[in-house]
Amino acid sequence: MNIRLYVLQRATAAIMAPLVLAHIVIIFYATSRGLSAAEILGRTKGSIGWGLFYGLFVLAAATHGAIGLRAIASEWTPLRGHALDALMWGFGVALAALGLRAVSAVVL
Amino acid sequence: MADMIEVLLWRGKEDGRYQTFQVPQRENQTVLDVVSWVQRNADPTLSYRFACRVGVCGSCAMTVNGRPRWTCRTHTSRVVENGRLKIGPLANLPVIKDLAADLQPFFEKWQQAKGVFAPSKTRADPVETISPASAPRIAADAAIECINCAVCFAACDTVRWNEDYLGPAALNRAWTLVNDVRDAGNRERLAAVAADGGCHACHSHQSCQEHCPNKLNPTASIAGLKRRTMQAYIRGEL
Numbered sequence: 036m037n038i039r040l041y042v043l044q045r046a047t048a049a050i051m052a053p054l055v056l057a058h059i060v061i062i063f064y065a066t067s068r069g070l071s072a073a074e075i076l077g078r079t080k081g082s083i084g085w086g087l088f089y090g091l092f093v094l095a096a097a098t099h100g101a102i103g104l105r106a107i108a109s110e111w112t113p114l115r116g117h118a119l120d121a122l123m124w125g126f127g128v129a130l131a132a133l134g135l136r137a138v139s140a141v142v143l
Numbered sequence: 144m145a146d147m148i149e150v151l152l153w154r155g156k157e158d159g160r161y162q163t164f165q166v167p168q169r170e171n172q173t174v175l176d177v178v179s180w181v182q183r184n185a186d187p188t189l190s191y192r193f194a195c196r197v198g199v200c201g202s203c204a205m206t207v208n209g210r211p212r213w214t215c216r217t218h219t220s221r222v223v224e225n226g227r228l229k230i231g232p233l234a235n236l237p238v239i240k241d242l243a244a245d246l247q248p249f250f251e252k253w254q255q256a257k258g259v260f261a262p263s264k265t266r267a268d269p270v271e272t273i274s275p276a277s278a279p280r281i282a283a284d285a286a287i288e289c290i291n292c293a294v295c296f297a298a299c300d301t302v303r304w305n306e307d308y309l310g311p312a313a314l315n316r317a318w319t320l321v322n323d324v325r326d327a328g329n330r331e332r333l334a335a336v337a338a339d340g341g342c343h344a345c346h347s348h349q350s351c352q353e354h355c356p357n358k359l360n361p362t363a364s365i366a367g368l369k370r371r372t373m374q375a376y377i378r379g380e381l
């Protein structure tokens with residue numbers, strides 16, 4: 036891992052830490068109130084705030100996970116150089132696409 | 144104390160095997176004494192490396208009952224298990240023959256990490272006074288007593304997993320120079336240790352520190368490099 040990836044991975048971890056906590060509190064709130072799926076969607080649809088919150092979460096998680104996967108692959112597979120970067124980008128973009136698709140489904 | 148130790152010594156190159164010898168056990172006997180006894184009394188073709196025999200030169204390191212150790216300062220009484228000693232060449236390095244590992248990759252990484260002093264003055268300049276109590280000197284002094292034995296290199300899992308990793312000793316050396324106010328090579332040095340395979344590949348699991356015979360703490364030096372390169376990166380110097 037080089038310094039750029041190292042800083043990015045630490046920065047995304049720092050972004051995610053409060054988001055994960057908020058996410059857990061939100062789950063707790065929604066289940067303890069017994070909100071139905073329709074009620075939850077009623078609150079999230081069209082909400083810029085929820086879109087930004089989970090959009091940022093998805094991007095941070097995709098970046099963090101992809102860099103981590105690259106580090107693991109560099110130690111546990113013979114992949115080197117560009118092959119490692121291709122794996123990182125492929126995984127990161129796929130994660131981001133899946134995550135953003137899920138976010139758009141509850142927000143749009 | 145049993146009179147004889149069953150000693151298994153690695154013979155040949157990577158595809159070699161262990162050969163068993165019976166060696167008389169003595170008081171205050173070191174692992175290097177055992178190896179020398181075999182070479183002098185049982186098999187003169189045994190290859191191994193040593194020089195000072197007092198823990199200064201760093202050339203006698205081998206794998207002893209599974210752990211990398213400096214053999215000239217390791218008493219057999221401390222490491223014999225069930226009357227047996229299994230001695231092989233250092234791990235994570237090519238084997239030249241028998242107990243002699245090839246240290247070339249180890250020293251090449253030392254060079255890659257810019258572990259060479261880059262002078263900032265000429266011989267015409269006056270000698271610079273450096274206070275031993277200054278913070279950079281204290282940091283450098285804590286890491287300076289490395290004898291290049293490669294014990295930490297052999298003990299590091301990240302070295303084994305990632306052939307590009309510079310390893311604990313080279314990074315520890317780079318840290319001493321980063322803290323040497325007379326050195327002029329830190330831009331290149333920080334760039335070298337911040338690249339792929341540099342300090343950020345370290346898992347901080349402290350195997351190097353645990354095994355270093357001189358009780359150095361390469362993990363702490365590497366953590367220092369991580370901080371220093373981060374600061375340089377944020378300032379846009381990397």
Ligand code: SF4
Pocket residue numbers: 298299300301302310311344345346347348349350351352361362365
């Ligand atoms: S702390 Fe770093 S250098 Fe030391 S053994 Fe672990 S990975 Fe290797």
Ligand code: SF4
Pocket residue numbers: 288289290291292293294295296311312315354355356357358359361
């Ligand atoms: S840091 Fe310690 S174990 Fe590593 S080469 Fe130097 S003296 Fe040997």
Ligand code: FES
Pocket residue numbers: 193194195196197198199200201202203204213214215216
């Ligand atoms: S022979 Fe010099 S350190 Fe062991």
